[in-house]
Amino acid sequence: MLFNSLAFLIFLPIVFSCYWFLLQKQLRYQNILILGASYVFYGWWDWRFLSLIIFSTIVDYSVAKAMHKATSDSKRKYFLYISLAINLGLLGFFKYFNFFIESWVDLSQSIGLRANISTLSIILPVGISFYTFQTLSYTIDVYRRKIEPETDIIKFSAFVAFFPQLVAGPIERASNLLPQFSLKRTFSYEKAVSGVQLILWGLFKKVVIADSCATYVNIIFENSENYNSSTLILGAIFFAFQIYGDFSGYSDIAIGVARLFGFDLMTNFKKPYFSRDIAEFWRRWHISLSTWFRDYVYIPLGGSKGSLGIKIRNVFIIFLVSGFWHGANLTFIFWGLLNALFFIPLLLLNKNRSNTNTVAENHVFPSLYELYQVVSTFIIVTFAWIFFRAENLKAAFTYLQHIFEWTTDKITYGWNLEILILLILFIVIEWVTRTKETLQLQNPYFRWIYYIGITQLILFYGAKNNVVDFIYFQF
Structure with a gap:
């Protein structure tokens, strides 16, 4: 469902009225309404992909609870890898499968080999990059012991599928959005x-x-x-x-x-x-994604610490990954490379925070x-x-x-x-x-x-x- 559509113009007042006039003092039912409305909002585009977001929700809800109960770091890491493999696996299949197949065919032909591999007619689920990163940040933060796992499946499901930001962000952190489903909400004019x-x-x-x-x-x-x-x-x-x-x-x-x-x-x-400058631009553009990459990719790689070579390497990695996140096309990767090249002089001159x-x-x-x-x-x-x-x-x-x-x-x-x-x-x-x-x-x-x-x-x-x-x- 599009924000700029007649369907949403009808949908929003109905949900708003039920939420505040019928369920104002009933927190659990408000959360259930949000969850149901979110599934209607997402299913309006293609109801078949509701199963995908529900599956991701169940996986990360279960993994986080199992991780919390694990008695050793190795078991905790094992459950984290399950979350990473499933979420990134689904994202990779729907978003990048044909890209890698086509790239392999082009590479094979360039060296004189014949590769008779067919691509698939894959429909990219709307918002999969956004809600995948949102749930991944949850399991990673549970693994890092920054947050406790959510025990209420309704609250967690509503957090994953929250319809205002479900399909194009902001990519919310569990530490910010998830607790809000537990707070009593009163209407504020x-x-x-x-x-x-x-x-x-x-x-x-x-x-x-x-x-x-x-x-x-x-x-x-x-x-x-x-x-x-x-x-x-x-x-x-x-x-x-x-x-x-x-x-x-x-x-x-x-x-x-x-x-x-x-x-x-x-x-x-x-x-x-x-x-x-370009550094300031990236502190102001798509902040939820840039800070996601900073916290879950850039800093774990060493961030701005270490030798100059490591700093430059990390900048290139973060921008190339950001480009690849946007889609399975070399144009996005080249766009990321350009931004890295624009950023490097500021890093070398120590002016990236000017x-x-x-x-x-x-x-x-x-x-x-x-x-x-x-x-x-x-x-x-x-x-x-x-x-x-x-x-x-x-x-x-x-x-x-x-x-x-x-x-x-x-x-x-x-x-x-x-x-x-x-x-x-x-x-x-x-x-x-x-x-x-x-x-x-x-x-x-x-x-x-x-x-x-x-x-x-x-x-x-x-x-x-x-x-x-x-x-x-x-x-």
Whole structure:
């Protein structure tokens, strides 16, 4: 079920009403309702894959309990390996099986061997990368004795399948989200208002910004050989805003919906396009994933400790794994490699923690140097996004080749004044709220004009662009 669909517009008020008006003082039944609603939400896409998420839930629930009861470290490690093998095995089969088969066939043919191996028609379950990492963090934290295993199967199942963030994050830690299913929840008007504000802003990002940009991005990237350099540059910029509006919009809606039910989810984006270097960008972009890799991959490998060679190795590993997490395509791996290459100079110069505050803090405008830093960081991030968006590496390099040709005899496309005005409006609001979640207007008249204006834009562009899937559903 999509957040920007009519089905969800009907689904959410029904669940909300039952949750607060029928079950307000009955915690267990509230949790059961959340679990049932989450399964309906996920099964709306394809009910067959409910069995997969239920299986993963049972495995990790049982493994954690067995791990806790184990009398030796070797047994605890054995149960952890079961969780890792099953979860990563399912993720690998559904997401990477055909990739490895095709890679093996290509390699065999390149050295003159014949490989008659067929791929399978595998449907990628929506959100499998997200809920797999969420359950893995639970079993790993139980193994590390950071948290106690959950004994209530309803609470644990609701934690795994919690519908606001189930299919595209944020990837929640059990230490943050799971205890909230044990706390008595009372309706908070202030929390509900902040939730609705986030939902509105998230829908604006998705429906007005991302989906409007998507129309031009799809045409430009799929026909890059027909357009001149300026059009291709614009296409890359549009994609940068499309993926940000799409993904951060989903996160905002997820956090906002969770608040309507009395839950607090972690912040997943902190205005990343105002970053002054690539290290700051990755502290502000998809925070739940970057911190997951930091805690469960980077630090266990040694992190930033040890020799310079080990530090560089760990940076490359973390970015390559991050790229591979996004999908079974060499474009994602190359995208990860590029980000590693952008990051390494900061590491070598010991400047990867230079910008930990907010740009232009306590100032209305940035300094010229800060503006240069923000623009240059946006340029290299957008350059890398070309590989993320391209169908394959050949298409990505062809796109770049046409950018640097600087021909004037090809078609100019995409210079749409309407979209440019929307993007300027978006950037201004993002800048004003760079230290806040949403725009806070004290004057009630201005506040309601803002709410009504945002709503009208969402309705108008929602009807214009139709319902478009979220980009990160494919991951």
